[in-house]
Amino acid sequence: MQIIQTVSELRKTLKSQASIGFVPTMGNLHAGHICLVELAKQHAQCVVVSIFVNPLQFGPNEDLANYPRTLEADCEKLKAAGCDIVFTPSVAEIYPAFDGKTLGQTMTIQPPPIANVLCGATRLSHFAGVATVVMKLFNIVFYNTVQPNVAVFGKKDFQQLFIIKEMVKQFNLPIEIIAGETVRETSNLALSSRNSYLTDVQRTSANQLNSALQSIVNQVKNGNKDFVQLEQQAATQLSKQGWEVDYISIRSSTTLQPASQRDKDLIVLGAAKIINKTSGKTRLIDNIELCITD
Ligand code: PAF
Numbered sequence: 001m002q003i004i005q006t007v008s009e010l011r012k013t014l015k016s017q018a019s020i021g022f023v024p025t026m027g028n029l030h031a032g033h034i035c036l037v038e039l040a041k042q043h044a045q046c047v048v049v050s051i052f053v054n055p056l057q058f059g060p061n062e063d064l065a066n067y068p069r070t071l072e073a074d075c076e077k078l079k080a081a082g083c084d085i086v087f088t089p090s091v092a093e094i095y096p097a098f099d100g101k102t103l104g105q106t107m108t109i110q111p112p113p114i115a116n117v118l119c120g121a122t123r124l125s126h127f128a129g130v131a132t133v134v135m136k137l138f139n140i141v142f143y144n145t146v147q148p149n150v151a152v153f154g155k156k157d158f159q160q161l162f163i164i165k166e167m168v169k170q171f172n173l174p175i176e177i178i179a180g181e182t183v184r185e186t187s188n189l190a191l192s193s194r195n196s197y198l199t200d201v202q203r204t205s206a207n208q209l210n211s212a213l214q215s216i217v218n219q220v221k222n223g224n225k226d227f228v229q230l231e232q233q234a235a236t237q238l239s240k241q242g243w244e245v246d247y248i249s250i251r252s253s254t255t256l257q258p259a260s261q262r263d264k265d266l267i268v269l270g271a272a273k274i275i276n277k278t279s280g281k282t283r284l285i286d287n288i289e290l291c292i293t294d
Pocket of ligand 1: 024025026052054057130133134157160
């Protein structure tokens with residue numbers, strides 16, 4: 001496995017590669033990321049994983065400085081998973097106008113309006129930052145390649161996956177986006193790099209978010225289509241359990257618009273902060289897809 005730090009060396013190395021499977025990450029890799037790598041391997045001869053904590057997608061009060069950086073352990077996991085190339089660029093490599101303080105990225109991808117709801121309602125320019133860095137990474141990785149090109153994203157960040165698919169479509173990018181299933185602990189807690197912020201006590205109740213979403217899924221499957229009431233009920237339940245709820249939302253999984261009575265393919269999404277008096281808040285997200293057949 002090669003570890004490459006610069007754009008020019010990566011482009012040289014990937015010149016005329018037969019097919020590339022790309023998995024963009026911010027590192028602190030867990031079994032969920034490794035499943036994405038394995039999925040990429042099924043679709044391409046050469047698997048490239050990027051590890052880059054992208055400053056542009058973090059808000060001013062978010063966890064950029066504390067975001068877990070575990071490069072050595074990440075590389076060991078990737079080697080064991082059969083990854084061919086790890087791309088670990090510096091901030092200056094991805095943001096050429098970076099002056100040591102300011103990124104200097106005055107041009108960005110403006111994501112579609114769906115980026116302003118759900119996670120985007122509180123993380124204001126988050127998806128513009130994600131779309132911009134992903135566009136840059138696509139331009140770097142797929143610069144000189146012979147198609148087919150695939151890129152793999154996890155379904156845990158369903159809104160991100162949706163926006164990236166839209167970007168690929170609207171910008172005519174010759175890249176197939178493949179979605180990887182969410183990997184969970186036995187408690188059903190979705191794996192996330194941010195789970196490393198959880199204390200032992202928080203970890204024991206962190207699956208309550210998933211349970212709240214699952215309860216909605218069960219009720220919808222049993223014929224309850226009062227979506228607003230179901231959302232409110234789940235949010236109230238989580239608040240009583242000590243969570244600060246960001247959103248609980250039942251949507252169409254094909255359009256990501258609020259679910260209508262006619263929609264068959266649904267997704268129940270949630271984001272909430274688990275609160276601990278001594279260790280502060282950790283924001284978790286999760287979602288469950290469901291198909292109504294009647
Ligand atoms: O999902 C992530 O880890 C990040 O948002 C991504 C896609 C690597 C862009 O920085």
